[in-house]
């Protein structure tokens with residue numbers, strides 16, 4: 001049987017989301033029967049969605065929303081994928097300063113429109129950056145938080161490989 005494709009679409013301004021996406025990708029890739037595609041949101045489009053079996057959407061929360069680059073990916077991809085990916089599984093990774101829930105809600109609404117099935121609650125990591133200097137500084141995500149991302153990637157990939165999702 002051919003490998004299931006897990007597409008991880010991500011965008012990151014200061015590196016936090018990228019580390020989360022990479023952690024999930026590494027753990028997922030270690031599962032037999034799964035091929036991971038880790039794509040920057042700016043480089044991804046509807047054809048990538050059509051060619052995959054499951055999705056991880058990973059974004060910072062910026063101004064109480066998904067990042068602009070991630071929104072652009074959804075805007076460019078929404079109608080090209082509509083009614084062509086129904087029922088496929090997805091998960092959400094959010095890197096936030098202090099909240100993250102609005103970005104998670106936005107992705108959930110888009111995923112509902114696509115008729116995707118969530119495999120987990122949105123995984124939100126808060127960096128606790130509050131000042132402009134801290135917000136603009138490069139991020140280093142804690143090992144424990146990266147472990148949560150790895151666990152999500154591993155569980156998602158295992159479920160895909162087994163045909164659970």
Ligand SMILES: Cc1cc2nc3c(=O)[nH]c(=O)nc-3n(C[C@H](O)[C@H](O)[C@H](O)COP(=O)(O)O)c2cc1C
Pocket residue numbers: 011012013014015016017018059060061062063064065095096097098099100127129135136139
């Ligand atoms: C323009 C801008 C707006 C932001 N708005 C929010 C926000 O609404 N809620 C929040 O929790 N964090 C907010 N943040 C903080 C980022 O989510 C946080 O720094 C996160 O680590 C960024 O992820 P990244 O390192 O992948 O870019 C904002 C950051 C920027 C640069």
